[in-house]
Amino acid sequence: MRTLKIHVGDSLETIGKRVKDAVRRDRRGERVREHHVTFDSFETLAKVLTPRRLELLRHVHRHPAASIRALAQALGRDYRRVHEDVEALTAAGLLERPPKGTEVTAPFDTIEARVAL
Numbered sequence: 343m344r345t346l347k348i349h350v351g352d353s354l355e356t357i358g359k360r361v362k363d364a365v366r367r368d369r370r371g372e373r374v375r376e377h378h379v380t381f382d383s384f385e386t387l388a389k390v391l392t393p394r395r396l397e398l399l400r401h402v403h404r405h406p407a408a409s410i411r412a413l414a415q416a417l418g419r420d421y422r423r424v425h426e427d428v429e430a431l432t433a434a435g436l437l438e439r440p441p442k443g444t445e446v447t448a449p450f451d452t453i454e455a456r457v458a459l
Contacts, residue, residue, distance in 0.1 A: 346436070346450040349380040350387050351458035377450065379435040384457055390434045394419075395427045399436060403448035413446055 349357075357380060368374045381387040391399075398417065407413035414424040428446055431437040438447045 343451045344375075344377065344449055345452045345454055346377045346379060348387065348453060348455040349378060349458070350384050350455065351382065352380055353458075356458075377435075381434075387455075390430055391436070394423075395431055398424065398427050399431060399448050402437060402446055403450070406448075407446040409444040410446065 360378065364374045364376060381390070398413070401417060402413065405416065407416065410425050410428055411421055413428070414421040417424065428437060428439070432439050432446075436448070436450075436453075438449055439445065
């Protein structure tokens, strides 16, 4: 099972420690298969991961799409809006699209979110 860990509001020090730990483990020969995405605030996360985009993410996880057009048709949504959503989720690291490819995948089985106070 692949898990994406979302961090909200972490300090640069905390992010740096996480990266240093992963590098240390990699140098020791451990297989580091962690996936982390950090947002500066909850508001930023909420702008990226809207209810419609979460619906899209869940759909793509169950049914990888051959193209954005196919995804828009499957969801019964406007192509332009789906394209915008796919671009935003891909930029945030929540969806994957190969360069020059059209396939859209959501490679994570779960998303864990941690919000710093």
